[in-house]
Amino acid sequence: MNQxxxxxxxxxxxxxxxxxxxxxxxxxxxxxxxxxxxxxxRLTEQLGASRTPVRAALQELAxxxxxxxxxxxxxxxxxxxxxxxxxxxxxxxxxxGLAARLAAERGLSPAHQAxxxxxxxxxxxxxxxxxxxxxxxxxxxxxxATFHETIHAAAGSRMLxxxxxxxxxxxxxxxxxxxxxxxxxxxxxxxxxQRIFEAILSREPWRAEMLMRDHxxxxxxxxVRSLPMLRG
Numbered sequence: 242m243n244q245x246x247x248x249x250x251x252x253x254x255x256x257x258x259x260x261x262x263x264x265x266x267x268x269x270x271x272x273x274x275x276x277x278x279x280x281x282x283r284l285t286e287q288l289g290a291s292r293t294p295v296r297a298a299l300q301e302l303a304x305x306x307x308x309x310x311x312x313x314x315x316x317x318x319x320x321x322x323x324x325x326x327x328x329x330x331x332x333x334x335x336x337x338g339l340a341a342r343l344a345a346e347r348g349l350s351p352a353h354q355a356x357x358x359x360x361x362x363x364x365x366x367x368x369x370x371x372x373x374x375x376x377x378x379x380x381x382x383x384x385x386a387t388f389h390e391t392i393h394a395a396a397g398s399r400m401l402x403x404x405x406x407x408x409x410x411x412x413x414x415x416x417x418x419x420x421x422x423x424x425x426x427x428x429x430x431x432x433x434x435q436r437i438f439e440a441i442l443s444r445e446p447w448r449a450e451m452l453m454r455d456h457x458x459x460x461x462x463x464x465v466r467s468l469p470m471l472r473g
Contacts, residue, residue, distance in 0.1 A: 257294040262379050264288065264298045268307050268318065275320035279308065305418070306411070321413055323465060329411035330461035336405050337389065338454035341437060344395035345446040353395040357438050360388040364431040373424045381427060382419050388434050389416040392441070392453075413464060421463040430460065 264284070273279060284295045303310040309317045349357070363384050367377060393402045409415040433456040440449035 256290065257297060258379060259376070260288055260290045260294040261298040261301055262375065264295070265302060265307070266375060266378070268302060273318040275318055277318045278314075279316045279318065281315075305415070307418075321411075325411055326413050327461065327465065329408045329414035330457060330464070333405065333408040333414055334454045334457035334461070336401060336408065337392070337457050338450040340393050340396040340398075340401055340405070341441060341453035342446040342450035343398060343401070344392050345441040345444055345449040347395070347397055348444065349395055349441060353391050354442070356387060356391040357441075360384050360391070361431075361435055361438060364434065368424070368428055368431060371424065373422065373427060375422070378419055378422050381422070382417050385419065385430070386415075386417045388438075392437075395441075414461075421466075426463060430456070433459070 267273065279299060281292055281295055281299070284290075284299075285292050288295060299308065299310075299316045302308045303316060307319060309319050311317075344353075364381075367373070367380060367384065373381075393405055396402070413420065433452065437449060437452045437456065440452055
């Protein structure tokens with residue numbers, strides 16, 4: 242098969258991921274006013290992309306809750322009141338702290354331990370150069386989500402996991418949404434992850450809970466300070 246044809250799907254997937262990250266970054270950094278309509282044609286011109294990856298990116302951001310969608314009206318920028326986000330983070334800090342405590346009390350299964358170790362290894366590798374670029378955002382988002390979601394699973398409580406998901410319906414509070422993406426901030430979060438993992442692995446439930454609660458609270462503070470799209 243022609244090598245160019247073989248590479249086409251990879252290049253298409255890479256371009257689609259790039260369009261998604263560029264558009265997510267624009268949304269999270271306040272480039273669209275609350276209620277503003279996002280026009281596909283205009284976005285294709287701004288992003289230098291075809292309509293297919295732009296449409297897919299809009300659909301993904303709507304599924305994440307960052308955009309509103311209405312038939313025959315298209316996509317519009319959501320408004321995010323500060324109080325709504327703060328409340329979601331405060332509840333999430335309690336729930337995730339409980340998840341870390343339960344995981345430490347019950348102990349990690351080999352599968353959960355392997356996932357956490359892999360996320361820490363991947364984070365170390367990402368941060369090794371001392372520099373982050375916007376293309377690294379999706380990679381870190383996946384690393385961060387794996388760490389948190391694995392602890393939720395390790396807690397062994399379906400009710401707890403359901404309640405955490407409810408908090409994450411306020412999309413900015415999801416561990417998959419990375420707003421403050423500067424090396425120093427990501428390094429601090431990753432170091433938090435390492436300490437939380439060590440506490441869980443050492444079967445220190447109360448330490449694991451406090452570390453996780455502080456971690457989520459610190460992320461909340463960074464989110465509130467860094468999001469120009471927030472409204473009081």
